Amino acid sequence: MQALELFCVRYEVTKVKTRIPIVRKKGLLAAFCFITGTAKKPTAELRLYISSRTLYAIGMSRSFAHLIVAVAVTGLLILACFQVPGDWNWSGVWEYRQKFIHGWLVTLGLSLAALVLSVAIGLVVALFLGARNPLLEATGRIYVEIIRGTPLLVQLLLGFYVIANAIGLENRFVVGTLVLAAFSGAYMAEIFRGGLNAIPKTQRDSARAIGLTQWQSFRLVILPQAVRLVLPAIAGQLVSLIKDSSLLSVIAISELTLNAREVNSFTYSTLESYVPLAIGYLMLTLPLSATARWLEASFRYER
DSSP states (O other): OOOOOOOOOEEEEEOOSSSSOEEEEEEEEEEEEEOOSSOSSOSEEEEEEEOOOOEEOOOOOHHHHHHHHHHHHHHHHHHHHHTSSSOOOHHHHHTTHHHHHHHHHHHHHHHHHHHHHHHHHHHHHHHHHTOSSHHHHHHHHHHHHHHHHSOHHHHHHHIIIIIHHHHTOOOHHHHHHHHHHHHHHHHHHHHHHHHHHHSOHHHHHHHHHTTOOHHHHIIIIIHHHHHHHHHHHHHHHHHHHHHHGGGGGGGTOOOHHHHHHHHHHHHOOHHHHHHHHHHHHHHHHHHHHHHHHHHHHHHOSOO
16 A cells, blocks of 8 residues: 655745745745555655746736737637638628628617516516515416526417417517517526525615615615626626527527528528627627626726
């Protein structure tokens, strides 16, 4: 049997006037002792001493680090594209640039409308889930479970061909926006419910003690704190909503994904058609993520 013994490594942190700490390795001692089953003492002992000079950390801003990583990833993707056999048909896809622009604008409009409606639906349903009335709580719970338990594709088909047809609603853009907002609203409701339940009861009691009504307590005390807690989760859900809008093509809405498929069928250039599709969605999701981070920093109380 062999045993391995490691001696501890001692580090000394030297404080300097700069913000970057200097880490100095005083000494590194490592000994490996190999012990056989019959020998009572180690048959061999190796001690390794390693001494190094002072190590300086390199500081850089987060934005510059993000830029470096983004440029590196983009460069790797470009190099990978050059390794694809065959010729790229960018000129053929460029002729249909208006379809990409039109589809991107349609996706932008549908996504913005669905974003606003989903936040409103999520907040209302979250209040239903926390209501004392059993009927309101049951309504909110059944809505959330049905929406979260079924695929968005099925909801779009049922919403357009069954429910919208039954009530005489023929505008596919309105139906698509409502179904997309209802789908995301169920997830928003659970996010808001978790945020509202995370606020201590003492906050409500304190608000009522200073003379605020129940509505004023919710609007001025509870809701701002809950929004600060759930903002990262809301941002992630809104980004998913924008990407889920690609399924609206099943009800023949000429959004970005459907137009990219049509360009692919016209030009037989699959990669050249879907690369602009990815760039178009990034143009929608990246500003949303940046706005969410800015809002998160604005709501942060501890600076």
